[in-house]
Amino acid sequence: MAMAMMPVVAFAQVEYVNPMIGTDGMGHTFPGACVPMGIVQLSPDTDTIPHNVNGVYQHDVYKYCAGYQHSDSTIVGFSHTHMSGTGHSDLGDILVMPTTGELRLNPGTSANPDGGYRSRFSHATEKSMPGYYEVMLDDYGVKARLTATPRVGVHSYTFPADKDGRIIVDLNHGIYNYDGKTLWAAMRVENDTLITGYRITNGWARTNYTYFAMSLSKPIRNYGYVDREKSNYMGGWRKFPIERNFPEMGGRKVAAYFEFDMADDPELVVKVALSGTGTDGAMRNLLAEAAGKDFDAIAADASGSWNKNLASIRVEGTPDQKAMFYTSYYHTLINPSVYMDVDGRYRGLDQNIHHAEGFDNYTIFSLWDTYRAEHPLLMLLYPRQATHMAQSMLAHQRQSVHGLLPVWSHMANDNWCMSGYHAVSVLSDALVKGAEIDPKEALDAMVATSNVPYFDGIGSYVNLGYVPLDRNGTAASTTLEYAYDDWAIYRAALKAGDDETAEKYRKRAMNYRNVFDMSTGFARPRYSDGSFKEKFDVMQTSGEGFIEGNSWNFSFHVPHDVAGLMDIMGGDRKFVARLDSLFDMHLPPECYADNEDVTEDCLIGGYVHGNEPSHHIPYLYAWTSQPWKTQYWVREIMNRMYRNHIRGLSGNDDCGQMSAWYIFTAMGFYPVCPGTDQYVLGAPYMPYMSVSLPNGKTLEIKAPGVSDKNRYVRSVRLNGKPYDKLYITHDDIMAGGVIEFQMASSPAKKRGLKSDQKPYSLSKIS
Amino acid sequence: MAMAMMPVVAFAQVEYVNPMIGTDGMGHTFPGACVPMGIVQLSPDTDTIPHNVNGVYQHDVYKYCAGYQHSDSTIVGFSHTHMSGTGHSDLGDILVMPTTGELRLNPGTSANPDGGYRSRFSHATEKSMPGYYEVMLDDYGVKARLTATPRVGVHSYTFPADKDGRIIVDLNHGIYNYDGKTLWAAMRVENDTLITGYRITNGWARTNYTYFAMSLSKPIRNYGYVDREKSNYMGGWRKFPIERNFPEMGGRKVAAYFEFDMADDPELVVKVALSGTGTDGAMRNLLAEAAGKDFDAIAADASGSWNKNLASIRVEGTPDQKAMFYTSYYHTLINPSVYMDVDGRYRGLDQNIHHAEGFDNYTIFSLWDTYRAEHPLLMLLYPRQATHMAQSMLAHQRQSVHGLLPVWSHMANDNWCMSGYHAVSVLSDALVKGAEIDPKEALDAMVATSNVPYFDGIGSYVNLGYVPLDRNGTAASTTLEYAYDDWAIYRAALKAGDDETAEKYRKRAMNYRNVFDMSTGFARPRYSDGSFKEKFDVMQTSGEGFIEGNSWNFSFHVPHDVAGLMDIMGGDRKFVARLDSLFDMHLPPECYADNEDVTEDCLIGGYVHGNEPSHHIPYLYAWTSQPWKTQYWVREIMNRMYRNHIRGLSGNDDCGQMSAWYIFTAMGFYPVCPGTDQYVLGAPYMPYMSVSLPNGKTLEIKAPGVSDKNRYVRSVRLNGKPYDKLYITHDDIMAGGVIEFQMASSPAKKRGLKSDQKPYSLSKIS
Numbered sequence A, B: 001m002a003m004a005m006m007p008v009v010a011f012a013q014v015e016y017v018n019p020m021i022g023t024d025g026m027g028h029t030f031p032g033a034c035v036p037m038g039i040v041q042l043s044p045d046t047d048t049i050p051h052n053v054n055g056v057y058q059h060d061v062y063k064y065c066a067g068y069q070h071s072d073s074t075i076v077g078f079s080h081t082h083m084s085g086t087g088h089s090d091l092g093d094i095l096v097m098p099t100t101g102e103l104r105l106n107p108g109t110s111a112n113p114d115g116g117y118r119s120r121f122s123h124a125t126e127k128s129m130p131g132y133y134e135v136m137l138d139d140y141g142v143k144a145r146l147t148a149t150p151r152v153g154v155h156s157y158t159f160p161a162d163k164d165g166r167i168i169v170d171l172n173h174g175i176y177n178y179d180g181k182t183l184w185a186a187m188r189v190e191n192d193t194l195i196t197g198y199r200i201t202n203g204w205a206r207t208n209y210t211y212f213a214m215s216l217s218k219p220i221r222n223y224g225y226v227d228r229e230k231s232n233y234m235g236g237w238r239k240f241p242i243e244r245n246f247p248e249m250g251g252r253k254v255a256a257y258f259e260f261d262m263a264d265d266p267e268l269v270v271k272v273a274l275s276g277t278g279t280d281g282a283m284r285n286l287l288a289e290a291a292g293k294d295f296d297a298i299a300a301d302a303s304g305s306w307n308k309n310l311a312s313i314r315v316e317g318t319p320d321q322k323a324m325f326y327t328s329y330y331h332t333l334i335n336p337s338v339y340m341d342v343d344g345r346y347r348g349l350d351q352n353i354h355h356a357e358g359f360d361n362y363t364i365f366s367l368w369d370t371y372r373a374e375h376p377l378l379m380l381l382y383p384r385q386a387t388h389m390a391q392s393m394l395a396h397q398r399q400s401v402h403g404l405l406p407v408w409s410h411m412a413n414d415n416w417c418m419s420g421y422h423a424v425s426v427l428s429d430a431l432v433k434g435a436e437i438d439p440k441e442a443l444d445a446m447v448a449t450s451n452v453p454y455f456d457g458i459g460s461y462v463n464l465g466y467v468p469l470d471r472n473g474t475a476a477s478t479t480l481e482y483a484y485d486d487w488a489i490y491r492a493a494l495k496a497g498d499d500e501t502a503e504k505y506r507k508r509a510m511n512y513r514n515v516f517d518m519s520t521g522f523a524r525p526r527y528s529d530g531s532f533k534e535k536f537d538v539m540q541t542s543g544e545g546f547i548e549g550n551s552w553n554f555s556f557h558v559p560h561d562v563a564g565l566m567d568i569m570g571g572d573r574k575f576v577a578r579l580d581s582l583f584d585m586h587l588p589p590e591c592y593a594d595n596e597d598v599t600e601d602c603l604i605g606g607y608v609h610g611n612e613p614s615h616h617i618p619y620l621y622a623w624t625s626q627p628w629k630t631q632y633w634v635r636e637i638m639n640r641m642y643r644n645h646i647r648g649l650s651g652n653d654d655c656g657q658m659s660a661w662y663i664f665t666a667m668g669f670y671p672v673c674p675g676t677d678q679y680v681l682g683a684p685y686m687p688y689m690s691v692s693l694p695n696g697k698t699l700e701i702k703a704p705g706v707s708d709k710n711r712y713v714r715s716v717r718l719n720g721k722p723y724d725k726l727y728i729t730h731d732d733i734m735a736g737g738v739i740e741f742q743m744a745s746s747p748a749k750k751r752g753l754k755s756d757q758k759p760y761s762l763s764k765i766s
Helices: A059-064 A235-239 A279-289 A295-310 A319-332 A374-381 A383-399 A423-432 A439-449 A458-464 A475-496 A499-515 A562-568 A572-584 A617-623 A628-641 A657-667 A730-734 B059-064 B235-239 B279-289 B295-310 B319-332 B374-381 B383-399 B423-432 B439-449 B458-464 B475-495 B499-515 B562-568 B572-584 B617-623 B628-641 B657-667 B730-734
Strands: A041-045 A077-079 A095-099 A127-129 A132-137 A142-148 A152-158 A165-170 A182-191 A194-201 A208-216 A222-227 A248-251 A254-260 A267-275 A313-316 A345-347 A353-355 A408-410 A678-681 A688-692 A698-702 A712-718 A721-723 A727-729 A737-744 B043-045 B077-079 B095-099 B127-129 B132-137 B142-148 B152-158 B165-170 B182-191 B194-201 B208-216 B222-227 B248-251 B254-260 B267-275 B313-316 B345-347 B353-355 B408-410 B678-681 B688-692 B698-702 B712-718 B727-729 B737-744
Touching: A041 A132, A041 A142, A041 A152, A095 A142, A095 A152, A095 A267, A132 A295, A142 A295, A152 A279, A152 A295, A165 A267, A182 A254, A182 B182, A194 A279, A208 A279, A222 A248, A248 A254, A267 A279, A295 A319, A313 A319, A319 A374, A319 A657, A374 A383, A374 A423, A374 A657, A383 A423, A383 A439, A423 A439, A423 A475, A439 A475, A458 A475, A475 A499, A499 A562, A562 A572, A562 A617, A572 A617, A572 A628, A617 A628, A617 A678, A628 A657, A628 A712, A657 A688, A678 A730, A727 A730, B043 B132, B095 B142, B095 B152, B095 B267, B132 B295, B142 B295, B152 B279, B152 B295, B165 B267, B182 B254, B194 B279, B208 B279, B222 B248, B248 B254, B267 B279, B295 B319, B313 B319, B319 B374, B319 B657, B374 B383, B374 B423, B374 B657, B383 B423, B383 B439, B423 B439, B423 B475, B439 B475, B458 B475, B475 B499, B499 B562, B562 B572, B562 B617, B572 B617, B572 B628, B617 B628, B617 B678, B628 B657, B628 B712, B657 B688, B678 B730, B727 B730
Parallel strands: A698 A737, B698 B737
Antiparallel strands: A041 A077, A077 A095, A095 A165, A127 A132, A132 A142, A142 A152, A152 A267, A165 A254, A182 A194, A182 A248, A194 A208, A208 A267, A222 A254, A313 A688, A345 A353, A678 A727, A688 A698, A712 A721, A712 A737, B043 B077, B077 B095, B095 B165, B127 B132, B132 B142, B142 B152, B152 B267, B165 B254, B182 B194, B182 B248, B194 B208, B208 B267, B222 B254, B313 B688, B345 B353, B678 B727, B688 B698, B712 B737
8 A cells, every 4th residue: 555655766776676685683783764875764662671670781672773673673753863873872862652442651661562562563564765655554444654864754644533642752762761761851832743852862973952843734632741750840830720731731751642533534644844943943944845745745755855966876786685785775874964054054063053064964974984985975976965965064063162073973963973083084084086075175174183182092092102001901903093093194185285284194094003913914902101001802792992803803904004014914925814713713702702793693703894993804805915805805795784674784884884894895895994095806796787877977897797606806897998907096987888707717917916006005005 | 359340330320229228038039240231140149048958848948039038147159040039949050159279069068168168258249230240269369250242251360379260060059959860961171171061950941941151261180070969871982081170960869160370470260151052052152252351351341231231320319319210210211131142043832942032032031920010121121122022021922832921931941830810911011102013913912822721721811711729729819910912912912003902902901800809899700600708818928819928919910090999999989098008007927827928027007018019009099089199109119118238128039029119209290000001100209310211312300309208399390381181191201291290298189180190090980
């Protein structure tokens, strides 16, 4: 029935997308409705494990980063904000749930759903596709359909013929919730078909202001609320009958209900516009994006919007390959998200309301993850939006009291999760690839960021040339990350024509050497006195000075100077052996038992694809005497780590990074070192791909006959001419044309061995 | 020393003002620094009794409505917002306290001041005058001086020569505080001489957003903070050394310290600008009002601003009379307060940021008190500001989800304290007196307000003609108040040319009759079935259906139809006898034991001057055969209820209402029924007064020889011509000229007995 209501579109790339991929296990994706880079992700939440109970961290909260786990059998309700694939989370703002029968204002538990407003459901009734989700809520017999615009979530609830309709609006519900997270919530019933309100939460975003305006297709007949805390000061409010039909509600734990007469028409449509600036901003967003449009028209627009984006790449492949490809592409276009009213007003990091001049303001920057491939992919395919993201980061830096570019930021806050100051990579890459941002302004922001002495060991790093372990538990990996970031600043300084700064940061970029134990060729944390950590296990993920990774993997994290790294590791032969053994080794479970982001599912040998630090490693063979091994391993990873299945993602999708890796690798190249204009060649995953470039040109990628057997690249032709380099440049791609890979079942071992065929490295290959 | 720094002003009316009047006991005034109608009232808080402890109301919190009780011996610190003379309160935002020696970040207790940052002080070191306050903080040897602009509080702290300087900024401190009242507080150290921040409180104002920008005359050397709650989610913040020299602080119970090197100069000047819109608004206010000006220049401006206003009335009288007069005038000009940034942006009742178009937005409307004389006084002497206040009320109504005009509103909230919808009185009075507001728009707002069925019994009132006791514990007084308010709407409808609405509200204005027991002539609450409360005590203040008053007093609350009331009470003779006995009777203490607003100090017989419902009663003799008795009693009240003494106010000043009564009565007339253009004559209190009217004209009020003995008015001449009415009109006053009262030691009993000499009454005098 829903399919019948969906629009017929000329090119049905959306039909290949399976948003359910990654909704079970570690993917942390959500199945609900959103549009590309919209701030609304309207999706079912299947549980609400609190972040802590009496101060004790609840391990299961990690499962619910996206609010949904496929193995659950109940739906709590539909909330409007979700992150896609993160390993920590927040949000789940403004939960709406249709119910009938006895009024319940608490969510209940999965063990006893009848004790609350949640409902049982069956996956058989779920339909999930880009911009659309539907499910039957079995406890109430309510069919729920969801769609979205960039700033508005739209619900259609069809109630059973014999029942009146009711919706619950729970402003205390949230993802990674904890007791007291909601600092304040309020609602106003402006008239019988319009509700406004907001809540302020103190979560991963320190203070997140979510305003909303909710329009209803039928007049409210009756309503009321509870404040589960009731500790707030009431004063003169006591003189009102505040709990029933009183149009102003407030408290720290507010859950409201609204009842409707459904006799004439069993469908209730609820449109919920969000804003970070005020209920007036939410009203403007509601009027601009959803007023006067019915559910089906909005759903058609949402689907069309996805299809327009997804159709920019056409692929040939098996149904599963296409599903995985377009779902990956879909996942790369959810976050970052626009964080700005339709009139350009947005909440800034300083919590003041700003007007975005000349750019759209974006948020949800999971930069430790996304600087690697997600941002380069957007810079390649969506340079306008990527440039606006860069401008959003610069605005963030101007508004930061620390003068810091974003680290992990969302909703006008930075939570500084993970390490590095990788926004400099995004900015540098954007500059190198021609984004219209001011190089001098960007450079100033980068330099300021990289010199905040109290931020995560920078002071020591500047003084000592490394972050010492006595200062920082992830000292070694942080040093490696800073060194790469400093190289990115060096590149930006060159672009800005600032030679002095360039030289300074070129030197800082070599700081990675300071955390290598030259006797073993492994990165190893050092103390302030210069000594290395004594008891040291290169296999162990936890407690050895690296973040979410072991030294074995992290030692390869010198993307800007692979040649220098090869020297440290003992030259080509030993480097290749090290790479080989990474994929071949057995990593004992006790080496990653304490880490949520490394699981057996995401391992190939000791290589961890489920988490980001390893993502570039398979491509490092390009610098060696055996570049063909990249072709072997990337296909192996594609086959084993990505499957068209609810459990098909081997790790958190991390706001598109896992998926962007897939897209690039499927294309046959990967941005190993953002900040260069080079993409290192692997091998295409599918026989044909056509990429509509943002400049109007088209790039065709041909790999006829490619298969698991024919996974090796015998030769490459670019626009018909033999191409013998191991990388292609951004300009090569943007010029359009045809790259043709001749595939074979055995590698061309002599290909790409000359130094001028090798990708960029800060040091010369010795 | 401070006097030497104060400016020499041409007319030193400010020197008569004694802000200490009312700071002991029931006055609830504050001694700190402010300018006329400014939003900043920078004043010492001597204690911080919590509003409740474990949910139990703490009686003493009432003493600290203004944060200061003269009998206390310690000062906790200086906070920036205070209400003047209220009987309930809030605010005390952004406390600053200079300290030296051991760091303490909790306030300590009056019993053990050494346990916290508070300091002992002596009244001998206090100087308090309009716009200026100083005190020596004995525990630290710090001399504190305070002054203000409309939006900026300015502190000067002179530290002992051998000590370093420190200030505490406690964002959890507050008046009428309770555990959890601060929903969130945050601070940013923007640079070493600038701090911004805000707090959101859930108090009497449901959500009060106070943003600030604080500039410092010396660079911060060192700083830090505690969050006493520490229950908030920290996330990535843990990677910073957040407690020391980290420029971003936040939490629900934040207290910070900032340390300074005082070697070169012992004085630290701190300028704190407030805003309700954002820290950017606070910055704009800081720059516009205080940048580039030193403490003494700002103090001189503050003093000059007060003097300019106070000098609009010149009086002759004893020093104590002048002190009382100018202090009263001072107190009438503190609240309402401007609630708007210098650029016109302000937070509205809907919590959105609005721009005031064509008016200044004001807040702190204690309307149950101030509609009586405070607003009429402002309409007479400050019609521009009074008109803006009316416009602010109309904006409030537009932003109200209930469509309600303000009841008791402050800082973008309504707390709906007390009863009535008396904003209609203010608007009607303003319309009648020529304020430039749209009569139709005002009428619509009034009509909407008076028909909100769920507000405080209005639904029943509209249906039954009275508020029933089963609906509302103060049903009788609320009915009396609504009836008067409805009369005010009737007057506005006439002004708007809407005869139909006028007639409707003329009828509603007669509803007061529905709560009179005609057999006794006393107001008496009724139940929904029409029956009167059976067991009924006309003397008892509590539990008899009246708010903060007994039936004896409240039965006179028919200011719009005194003639009708006289009929109910049995005609002229019985009405006079009733008035006489009110002043002569003995009111047993058990009749007011349960009421904080009625105390022995504020009684004359059974007449309660310390609370508002009685304020017009002494003037009601004007409608009777014995109008001269007003002249006796008003002087008696002036002498006994107002004294140039810390305990000189017999009751809460209530945002200027007690003081406005004083000013009008001293002039010789009083607005018994706002909404008429009439002021009922009493007798001047002092022999000469010159009032500079806002239209440039001057009114002289002469009463040569007036004294306690010569308190009676023998005759009146207006501009030289005999004047035999018992009232004068607004136009009479605004025309300027001379009113001369011939005073005598015995009353002119035949004066003003004719019906055309009587003030307005809705019914004709029978």
